[in-house]
Amino acid sequence: MSDPRPVPLLALRGIGKSFLGVRVLDGVDLDVAPGEVHAVVGENGAGKSTLMKIISGVYVPDGGTIDFAGEPRAFRGPRDAQRAGIGMIHQEFTLLPERTVAENVHLGHEPVRRGLVDRRQMLHRTRQVLASIGESALPADARVGRLGVAQQQVVEIAKALALDARLLIMDEPTAALADHEVELLYGLVRRLQQQGIGLLYVSHRLTEVFDLSDRITVLKDGRRMTTVHTADTTADDLVRHMVGRELSSYYPDRAGPEDLGPVRLTVRGGGNRKLRDVDLELRAGEVLGVGGLQGSGRSALARAVFGAAPFTTGEVTLDGVPVRLRSPRAAMRAGVAYVTEDRKGEGIVARQSVLDNALLASRAAVAARSGRVARTARIRELLAAVRVRSAGDDQEIRFLSGGNQQKVVLARWLMLNPRILLFDEPTRGIDVGAKSAIHDLVRRLARDGAAVLMISSELPELLGMSDRILVMRDGRIAGELPAGATEKDVVALAVGSVEAVA
Ligand SMILES: Nc1ncnc2c1ncn2[C@@H]1O[C@H](COP(=O)(O)OP(=O)(O)OP(=O)(O)O)[C@@H](O)[C@H]1O
Numbered sequence: 001m002s003d004p005r006p007v008p009l010l011a012l013r014g015i016g017k018s019f020l021g022v023r024v025l026d027g028v029d030l031d032v033a034p035g036e037v038h039a040v041v042g043e044n045g046a047g048k049s050t051l052m053k054i055i056s057g058v059y060v061p062d063g064g065t066i067d068f069a070g071e072p073r074a075f076r077g078p079r080d081a082q083r084a085g086i087g088m089i090h091q092e093f094t095l096l097p098e099r100t101v102a103e104n105v106h107l108g109h110e111p112v113r114r115g116l117v118d119r120r121q122m123l124h125r126t127r128q129v130l131a132s133i134g135e136s137a138l139p140a141d142a143r144v145g146r147l148g149v150a151q152q153q154v155v156e157i158a159k160a161l162a163l164d165a166r167l168l169i170m171d172e173p174t175a176a177l178a179d180h181e182v183e184l185l186y187g188l189v190r191r192l193q194q195q196g197i198g199l200l201y202v203s204h205r206l207t208e209v210f211d212l213s214d215r216i217t218v219l220k221d222g223r224r225m226t227t228v229h230t231a232d233t234t235a236d237d238l239v240r241h242m243v244g245r246e247l248s249s250y251y252p253d254r255a256g257p258e259d260l261g262p263v264r265l266t267v268r269g270g271g272n273r274k275l276r277d278v279d280l281e282l283r284a285g286e287v288l289g290v291g292g293l294q295g296s297g298r299s300a301l302a303r304a305v306f307g308a309a310p311f312t313t314g315e316v317t318l319d320g321v322p323v324r325l326r327s328p329r330a331a332m333r334a335g336v337a338y339v340t341e342d343r344k345g346e347g348i349v350a351r352q353s354v355l356d357n358a359l360l361a362s363r364a365a366v367a368a369r370s371g372r373v374a375r376t377a378r379i380r381e382l383l384a385a386v387r388v389r390s391a392g393d394d395q396e397i398r399f400l401s402g403g404n405q406q407k408v409v410l411a412r413w414l415m416l417n418p419r420i421l422l423f424d425e426p427t428r429g430i431d432v433g434a435k436s437a438i439h440d441l442v443r444r445l446a447r448d449g450a451a452v453l454m455i456s457s458e459l460p461e462l463l464g465m466s467d468r469i470l471v472m473r474d475g476r477i478a479g480e481l482p483a484g485a486t487e488k489d490v491v492a493l494a495v496g497s498v499e500a501v502a
């Protein structure tokens with residue numbers, strides 16, 4: 001920011017919050033100026049989402065003050081905060097897929113004329129809002145269910161703007177976006193900024209934080225560690241404030257020739273509605289990376305191997321034996337595990353304990369083979385290895401932060417001791433400290449004989465972790481790259497042209 005002290009749009013002082021006697025926010029101060037992008041970072045469970053929910057009226061703080069647009073406020077609920085001009089973009093989209101863009105944008109505050117919803121006015125206003133953020137190309141009368149994730153997010157933002165939001169809160173807005181969609185969001189954030197809208201931006205992706213923000217606040221264990229101008233800080237500094245120590249930026253060693261075991265999985269001529277001519281081979285001890293744009297068939301590949309959307313043509317072998325995995329159940333029984341990218345949607349039982357959630361898959365699968373005590377001991381090890389932070393194993397999982405819930409799901413799958421592990425975006429939404437722990441764990445599993453297939457949109461992770469990389473495009477494998485390939489190599493194969501990258 002050029003002017004160091006413009007009148008803040010939002011000023012928090014001494015915000016505190018406890019849940020059931022546990023203090024999760026303690027004396028937090030935070031200012032956001034009009035037109036400022038203020039990033040909030042910190043480990044899973046640091047209190048970021050709780051703070052955002054206080055600002056947007058979801059939670060009432062136990063202490064402290066909130067000034068918005070120069071006035072002290074005490075929001076009685078999200079609608080109250082919305083009316084004041086605070087919009088929150090929820091990651092779990094609140095849109096109705098069967099309704100149009102315009103209907104969603106005006107949901108709950110439809111313009112009415114002579115007692116009827118004024119559709120023309122609704123379309124008109126929606127087009128105005130979309131134009132104001134440079135998104136005129138998005139059809140106001142399209143059904144939301146037909147839109148991609150990035151476009152749905154634009155609708156969420158338009159919805160907030162239609163209510164005249166002056167402050168927008170984005171809590172991990174890119175968690176569901178592919179790389180090229182993130183670019184779109186960047187453009188959008190800049191245009192919002194030019195309109196003088198203040199933005200609070202929560203993200204685990206530090207590149208984004210550096211690309212977008214004017215200032216950064218670091219939370220740790222519910223306390224504000226520091227607030228810095230982005231231009232005056234480095235990623236290393238931030239990480240030190242976040243985790244309280246230095247983190248090595250190295251990935252675990254790749255597999256050497258001695259680490260590679262027998263071929264565990266082969267696919268020949270695999271195809272279905274979303275895939276064609278898939279040939280691949282995966283060996284024990286190996287981490288095979290899968291890159292490509294969203295929609296290129298990466299997840300379809302994992303789902304096909306896992307039997308969730310099976311191959312309809314071609315041949316699959318497991319440990320040399322031809323198999324037909326027609327259901328996830330069959331795949332799990334054959335030793336295949338799939339950690340999907342949608343870990344939140346994937347069967348968390350909100351009112352059950354962390355331990356019961358972690359044991360969910362293995363209870364059925366290995367019940368006959370090992371007793372409760374042994375399983376409990378093993379799952380505790382895994383929960384610690386992925387760094388789940390909770391008040392205890394018997395805490396209900398719904399009280400864990402988003403990132404920590406994801407780690408529990410991860411541990412649940414590892415509990416199956418799979419021979420083949422399919423990971424879809426394994427570290428999305430997971431903090432920097434836990435991320436390297438998970439990288440180490442993935443490599444350890446490979447070294448212990450598992451064959452790992454890992455999809456990642458994060459190029460440094462894909463390049464850092466993989467022994468080989470398959471790049472997908474239009475449902476096919478566009479090419480294979482050896483370890484040591486560059487980001488440019490991956491992108492060139494993913495988009496199918498060298499010029500596009502140069
Ligand atoms: N409704 C609740 N009841 C009890 N504890 C809660 C509740 N909501 C959050 N917590 C606790 O508050 C702490 C902060 O959680 P919060 O969701 O704010 O973390 P976060 O910084 O957003 O983490 P993440 O990066 O994983 O999203 C966590 O320890 C969490 O378990």
Ligand SMILES: [Mg+2]
Pocket residue numbers: 048049050171401402403
């Ligand atoms: Mg959160």
